[in-house]
């Protein structure tokens with residue numbers, strides 16, 4: 001919806017740009033230069049026109065490449081100079097002391113050929129930008145692309161996708177298999193590894209293939225049962241409605257790993273719901289509700305005083321967390337058990353928030369959005385705890401679940417090192 005508006009705006013602006021070889025109208029303020037690039041450029045998107053046009057505006061540099069209109073602030077252009085003196089390509093770190101750049105800086109000379117933008121600054125320093133680098137790194141480029149491409153699912157979509165199972169052997173030994181696993185995980189927010197020995201040690205080894213383990217007050221790798229050894233409903237036989245874990249951390253754990261080592265009894269199936277699918281429905285049906293959930297800060301809390309365990313955790317943040325530049329959802333914090341007192345907004349906002357929260361809950365509870373699985377020894381489940389909600393059916397008998405949390409940064413790091421977009 002925002003995109004449609006943007007394209008309209010973009011079209012209008014492009015219209016104002018001069019056509020190739022057009023003469024500047026006499027009314028242009030002196031000192032403003034404009035021109036076409038020397039020649040047409042190679043493409044990113046075949047459907048776009050190959051033209052490249054630029055204009056030196058008073059406050060910014062305007063560049064249109066293959067139909068994408070971009071605006072660059074002059075300080076930004078100076079600050080992002082990739083010359084050897086400004087940028088160390090060995091460490092990928094900036095050398096330039098940005099504080100020495102005059103904020104009103106403007107180039108004294110500018111030139112664009114088919115591949116490169118050349119800027120000469122008042123002190124004689126020359127900055128070169130590859131045009132495709134500018135397209136890649138511009139705000140306008142970022143605005144149009146998802147940081148993380150995903151397939152939003154309900155149970156039918158997930159089941160019909162027939163996501164291939166990854167076996168432990170291949171997962172542990174082949175980078176290609178690991179990549180396949182992570183690709184699935186990034187797309188769907190859940191992924192399974194099969195034929196894992198039903199032990200805590202093997203679960204730990206499998207988890208470490210993907211990431212560093214995130215230790216919490218529950219331990220590093222946990223193995224829990226319904227013994228109420230900790231002050232939380234997870235340690236009972238009760239059903240647990242869909243939720244994300246550690247909503248009471250300032251940064252909730254990125255990934256949760258589950259491996260059921262043993263269950264002699266009935267029930268105990270695991271429930272999985274794609275929170276982003278639910279949020280997307282809310283956005284499409286009532287954008288105002290989505291906005292409430294992405295704006296109102298909500299506290300979650302974990303207070304435990306059981307045995308030797310004394311913990312008090314507080315995390316604050318909206319239920320829906322979006323990137324401000326493209327409105328892309330990147331984290332959902334949803335846990336009605338652990339949600340704390342709402343006292344960060346006045347009463348009228350509170351009422352609107354409850355309406356929005358109800359709309360999201362209704363969506364998340366629709367049976368068609370529920371994926372039920374019975375975890376069996378040997379089958380390790382990875383859940384994106386920033387996206388997919390989990391829950392469980394009540395159960396009888398001895399049920400032993402082991403697992404751990406993973407550091408999100410390290411999972412994404414592994415994915416990127418294998419060439420995946422993350």
Ligand SMILES: C[N+](C)(C)CCCC[C@H](N)C(=O)O
Pocket residue numbers: 218222224232233234243244245246247335337338
């Ligand atoms: C997974 N493990 C059993 C160790 C902890 C469970 C934590 C449960 C908590 N209410 C939450 O949702 O974060």
Ligand SMILES: O=C(O)CCC(=O)C(=O)O
Pocket residue numbers: 234240245269270390391392401
């Ligand atoms: O027992 C289960 O299946 C899951 C319980 C739970 O929500 C958790 O441990 O985070």
Ligand SMILES: [Fe+2]
Pocket residue numbers: 234243244245390
């Ligand atoms: Fe949980």
